[in-house]
Amino acid sequence: MTVTETISSPTPDRRHANAGRAAATGGSPARAEAAAGYALAAPAFLLIVLLVLVPTLGIFVIAVTDWQFGERSLDFVGVRNFVDLFGDATFRAAFFNTMAYVAVTVPGTTILGLAIALLIESGRSLRAFYRAAHFLPVMATLAAMAIAWEALLHPTIGLVNQVLGDLGLARPNWLRDTSLVLPTLMVIGIWQQLGLAMVLFLAGLKAIPQDLYDAADVDGADGWLDRLTTVTLPMLGPVTMFVTIIMALRAFEVFDTVRILTHGGPGNASETLLHTLYVESFEYLRTGYGAAVTLVFLLIVIGLTLVQAHVMDKRVHYT
């Protein structure tokens, strides 16, 4: 949030730094400065190349082969992995489930996060308490909390079904019912990310100048609804875009709950992209195929990140 600057050309102050080096190093100051630059940047450069750049390029190579991890030979298969991918019922399920998951959790977290942030800010009492309570799941280890959710949703002894039973309602098996399992994971997803959206909105609310509310008061937009529509919501516009993308990025990465609670089942009812990626790559060791899934995932994430960068640039116009 705080870092909005992107690439910039060499600034004048850098040239100042340059000029000053003569005194320290003697000889050719520019060359000495460059040498220091290379030396200081080298470890990071080598590690990024080794751990990020080469692996990423590697995916592109592997994705067009039929390599199975452990095999000694492999063949170039062109786009066959991708063709197979979209013919594969599991992948299609994973793709559409993930889209549905994103389509529900993103508005869910964004709208609830905004509503809760507005409610918290609308009064003075218990602000810190509410903020902390709603933020807890963001920090908490999701792998452990997934197990807690499983206990909460246990078909017979879970608290949820006990309460439903007391009310005389049906007691579904949340994580084993084909039609309920994905919605259940969505609720857990919203539960987990809601707090992040909330604190981002709280920061956005703090950034709205009091003068605008004063102006709205004087201009007659002084009911809560008028203030909301005249000042608060329009001023939160950029933040909302931003939160939406963050939430989408995180929603696409849903993995822990699927891995622990459902393994993508029953059937493929809760299969998701990242879980399929994991299973294909590391359980079935279909490396070439896994790389193709990875590329699809990468494409989505990069697309979203580029939209985000674009939005961040646009943010300037509200200052």
Place this chain on the structure above:
Amino acid sequence: MIGRLAPVITAAFARHAVLLGTTLFMVMPFVWMVSLSFKSPDEFFQTRFGLWPETFHGIENYTRALTEVSLARFMANGAFVALSVLVLQILVAAPCAYALAKLRFRGSEALFALVLIGLLIPQEVLGLPLFILFHLLGLLDTYAALILPFAVSPFAIFLLRQFFKTVPDDMIHAARLDGLSELAIVWRIMVPTAMPALAAFAILSVISRWNNLFWPSIAISSEELMPPTLGIVFFHNEEAGNDYGPLMAAATLVVAPLIVAFLAAQRRFIEGVTMTSVK
């Protein structure tokens, strides 16, 4: 003002009613987890029970969590890995960030572009190729496999560069005249100015490592190397959902360190976690 008092009270009441409701939803899994961790197996399967245990079975559950599986080992692994990663990240990122912010050398723009590309690539995408790489290096199922992939954080470089750019050049000139080497300038002049950002980043980094399940599931198979996330899943699969007490005790212990730290330093934690929004 007086005429508007009644609506004000109603509004305040509604605010608390709604927020207490959502708070209940947010904390229920925690409450349930802790509650179960204090209960005996008999008590679970009674059809009617409350949050408070009838017989306190906590000591037994927590003891079993710590002895039946090596939970203490998992948590020590987690702490060791998180701290090692953090130290490496800072050691690697700070000099590079300084070079990018203040030194002029050919290729610095290209390097910065590389950092931005690194920012763009999510860790999950690198899972497969890193798995192969670490297999080739013979490092799978070692601490190195848990630590090395995170040794360089493009985000840390990006963040520190932003802060270092705000340090006046005259301060660097003065340091050079005082005889400090470039590396000494990084650690003694630049890094201290970026302490707030570094603190937030440290929190973010530790949380990410402690909570990460994806990569350890790929890289680790030996029980004695498992971090807490993998350990709790391992425990979960062993128990197969029959013995909730120790499992919930284990889950509580895994979640506790971050929650306690969060409650102690809320603002810093929120800063740290919201910083991800740059990513």
Place this chain on the structure above:
Amino acid sequence: MAGVRLKEIAKSFGATDVLKGVSLDITAGGFTALLGPSGCGKSTLLRIIAGLETQDGGSVVIDDRAVDRLRPTARDVAMVFQTYALYPHMTVAQNMALPLKMRHMTSWQRLPLLGGAVFGNRNIRNTIDTTVREAAAALEINHLLDRKPSELSGGQRQRVALGRAMVRRPKVFLMDEPLSNLDAKLRVQMRAEIKELHRQLGITFIYVTHDQAEAMTMADQVAVMMDGELLQVAPPRTIYAAPADIKVATFIGSPQINLLSGISRHDGAVDVPTATLAPGATAPSGAKITVGMRPENLSLADAAGPGNLTGTVRTVEDLGTDLFLHLEIHGAADLVIVRADPARRDGLGHGATVHVSPRPDTMLLFDANGKRLAPATTRPNGANGDDATGSAGMLPGAPTVRPLPIANAANRPRRQDPTEPIAESVE
């Protein structure tokens, strides 16, 4: 026409008393400046008048009606904010139309699309549109109506803010440091325009500023505030020439007024370092007195004399139009500044000994509490002994003998640049 009466307004934030019972009558249709250093409570007072802040004690009366319990809109005031507070997501036209829409349209009619189709708001919309266009034309911003505030310069935003306040024809126009975010040249220009706007609208203006040049050039009544209290309310000329309080005297005028401490004698004269002055006001014999003399009321004398100060030149500032000499007077705490004719510069170098004679009818006498002592006689130039409130002071617009040497040196009237529109021409 609506006057504003403030009765014993008190306000504190925590332990800090920001306003300590301020009472003030603001003439209907007049231009009143609330002038004071930052933190003196003037902005809080303005916000209380607007209804954005609730006072702890006292009452605000607008147009003979107590408005203490009314919401800001119901008070029928408009306000121009220091930051302009334009809605960044709305165009200039939408910004200006908002107060009218809020007042004249129901929330149903304000709905986009539906409002027009179902609730027949076209006539109201047209009226509002016309009003906005008229105001925009008056402010010469009609070509900007479709722009967003971020696409405007500081001066243009300022005009939009004025326009938004104007369109609803408020009873009272409140302005909170509206020029402080503009550059010096634009500020001078906007001073004239705001003054002109006041003349056209003919409604009550209350203008908060810390800049004495703005207060002195625009207002016909200046209320000087310090530390939550009103020190003097009077026309600008009186504030300058006959300050009620030593704090007012030092706050107004640049360079600052010279202050010499002395002891009054039985014959009404005052012994100050190096001289015995006859200030013309009366003080009890033997009382500790401070004599205030503006730099332009001191002139160089040829020789020493009982009524002349003697000092050594420490600094010479030649501004081209004026020559300011900073003199060290033996026995005086501060340097005394004298305004002289630059033509007389020769022989006035550092260390030169000079004699200075104060114009007797311009000397101000303050007692030990800083209150000004009433003069014994009436001054020929009209800047005479008003009482502290200045209500009996000279009328605004009465001929002034000398222009006011106020803080904004670039805008000293005598050096008026003919290409630059200057507010003083309105005076």
